[in-house]
Amino acid sequence: AQSVAQPEDQVNVAEGNPLTVKCTYSVSGNPYLFWYVQYPNRGLQFLLKYITGDNLVKGSYGFEAEFNKSQTSFHLKKPSALVSDSALYFCAVRDGSGNTPLVFGKGTRLSVIA
């Protein structure tokens, strides 16, 4: 069965500094990888996905993620953090068969300090 680990419950970064939110995964076969963001009292919003192709994926709001097959990682990055980026971030994975559900990590709370 597939699984996702987000090793940090909380990440703090100063505004203007680069940010990284870590994610590692386990799946049989080729992974389909996703990042979502959740603002208070809202549902999750899709940020970006990796299906195949370029290892560096660009998404919404200036976020990008790097797929690393050998390290089974899919870290979320942004070159310059904004206070408005403060939210809860979820990494998710499923295998490419379509026969298993999308599995989420437990989330990482990002706090950007002015």
Next chain:
Amino acid sequence: KAGVTQTPRYLIKTRGQQVTLSCSPISGHRSVSWYQQTPGQGLQFLFEYFSETQRNKGNFPGRFSGRQFSNSRSEMNVSTLELGDSALYLCASSLAVSGVGSPLHFGNGTRLTVT
């Protein structure tokens, strides 16, 4: 285009009661998934439906059930409520089977409190 609509937004129930939550997907989306979100456990998968057929079911007791109608709208039911069922229940829709190609689009959830 209207997003995923979940009703009601808030529910307060007593232990032992049952509850039905409703989800209307984005127009044209045929896949609906349900997740339970709690602070300690993150998002736990409940069900996935595609064209009225349950494709996947998570590791939840039989008190949790769901269904999808011919218009793609979905409901989930929890019977004999327990205090531990208090959570945010999220519904998500997608064009295809969840995650394959197209991302999930989430509603704002139903906050269930069991007292």
